[in-house]
Amino acid sequence: MDKPQEEMQFLGLFGIYKETIKTIISWRKIFTQITLTFILPLAIIFLAHMEVSNLISRKIMQTDFQKHITRPGTLRYSKLTDALRSEWIIYWLLKATYFTFLIVFSLLSTSAVIYTTACIYTSRNLTFTSVLNVVPKVWKRLFVTFLCAFVVYLIYNLLAILILVLYMVHFPDNTFGVVVFHVMLILYFMGFVYISIIWQMACVVSILDNFYGVKAMMKSKDLIKGKRWVAIIVFTKLHLSFFAIQIIFELLVVYGHALGVWRRVGFALFCFLALMILFLFGLVAQTILYLTCKSYHYESINKSSLGDLLEDYLGDYEALNNGDDNVQLEQTHV
Structure with a gap:
């Protein structure tokens, strides 16, 4: 990733895609190792759960009938x-484990890929072993952010349910009520997507x-x-692609x-x-979008200080103070 920082702010949708593909291809060896170690189990867990959950659900329905x-x-x-009670216990244990x-x-996966991409940007020496050593430490920071995002999602959905209940009580069941429901x-969904974008960018932060x-x-x-529409398009397309894969697998x-066993296996592998x-x-x-947004706001990304931060993860991490000379990300004025 050799693009100067002052050029990063001009990256649009296709520029971000181009830099992403270029980065992955240029460092395909380490990204392949990360994919096989972290992303492959993630994909297996997600898709296999759909199949196993469907089998247990069908068994519960048969027993209940x-x-x-x-x-x-x-x-x-x-x-x-007794059998129905046991099946429900298995079902919820499966959900909890999943x-x-x-x-x-x-x-x-998020920790490994973001750390690796940042190391590539700062031209740091990078090995798969160093990534494995850093991931457990970075993971702790991400987990705190995840808990905060979970609370935000929970509050947002509880408010949505409250509004839905008020709608059902006060709005009549006519054309006007249907229009209001669809607007709501x-x-x-617009709010849900916006919160998702903030959370995913917060992972990089x-x-x-x-x-x-x-x-x-x-x-x-x-x-x-300033880059809101670019971010919305990037993450919306990613989410739509994700749901498309999920629907294809399910159907x-x-x-x-x-379709037969072999066709199902072929579609599953795909x-x-x-x-x-x-x-x-x-x-x-x-991660590329994060760097683009930083450049757009004229927040200079000091590669040396950022590299020092990445190196700190290999030892005992000490957060950089905003008042230090070695501040990681400093504001520059135009």
Whole structure:
């Protein structure tokens, strides 16, 4: 990544895509190692969960149906009740395990790719071993930011539910009410996408800036100003691609029994490969977008100080003070 910082601010949508592809291809060896170590398990966990969850759900529905057509008080009814309870326990244990591993590998993948991309930008010596040593330390900062984002998502959705309840109580069931509902739905998704953009940019801030948690999200909100539409388009296209892969897997693999075993296996492999590429591309792209936003706001990115911060992760991390001479990211005035 040899583009001068003063040119980074002029990168648009296709410029960010070009830099992302160029970075991945130029450093394909280490990105391949990161993909196989962190992103491959993430893709397997995400897609395999859909298949396993569907099998357990179908089993629960069958058991529940058999219970409803069985006379209460019989031995068969008692056995079906116990079986249904066990199946529900397995289902929720599966969900808990799934979300735990999904979060862990998601944060590990994010840490590894963002750190690697930053090292490439600062022209630091980079090995896969150094990435493995840094990831556990960077992961801690990301986890705090994730918890803050989770709280924001929770509050946002609770407010959306409250508004929905008020709508159902006060708005009539006519054409006007339907229009209002669809307007509210559009506004909800716009807000959801905006929060997602802030959170994903905050992940980069948590690693490459002296902020994490709520401060990282506030810094992220300030950074995307001026590049808001570029950020919206980048992340919206990534999310739409993600949902497209999810729908293809669900229709052609999870519910595609009529296609035959080998076709289902082929579609499953295609979805795994596409999802891995999408995860890697998205994480590198959001790091490039971060650098673009920093340059757009004339916040000079001191490669030497940023490199020192990245090196600090290899030892005992000490946050850089904004008042030090070695400040990581300093504001320059035009």
